[in-house]
C-alpha cells in the first residue's frame with residue numbers, strides 16, 4: 001500500500017472510494033503508471049461532487065488521439081460520399097455517408113468513455129469503480145464492507 005492513500009479500497013476487482021474523504025494513490029487508474037494525484041476531495045456531505053481519480057497524461061492524450069482519428073475518418077467518408085455516388089451509384093454512397101456519421105458518433109462517445117474504468121455503483125457515501133488497472137488495485141487496502149452484489153441486492 002502506498003503512503004498517503006486513504007479512503008480508497010479494493011473489493012475483488014472493484015475500487016471503492018469514500019466519496020467525501022479520500023486520497024488516491026499516485027498511480028494512474030487506467031494503466032497503473034506513477035502519476036500525479038488530483039487534489040484531495042474537499043466536498044461537503046450532501047453534495048455529489050464528481051470523483052477525479054488519477055489518470056496519467058499518456059492515457060488522457062491517447063483517449064483524445066483515438067477519438068480524433070475516428071473523427072477524421074468519419075469526416076473523410078462524408079466528404080468522399082459524393083465521389084462514390086458518381087462512381088458507384090447511390091447505394092454505396094448512402095452506406096458511406098451512414099458509416100461516416102456513425103464514426104463521428106463513436107468519436108464523440110470515445111471522448112467521454114474511452115478510459116477503461118467506469119463508475120458502476122454509487123450512493124451518498126461510497127463510489128464503486130470497475131476496470132481499475134491491476135497495479136492500481138494492488139496498491140489499495142482491502143475493503144471490509146459489503147460486497148457490491150449485496151449492496152445491489154439491498155438496493156433493488
Ligand SMILES: [Zn+2]
Pocket residue numbers: 028029030031032033055056057058059060
Ligand atoms: Zn495511464
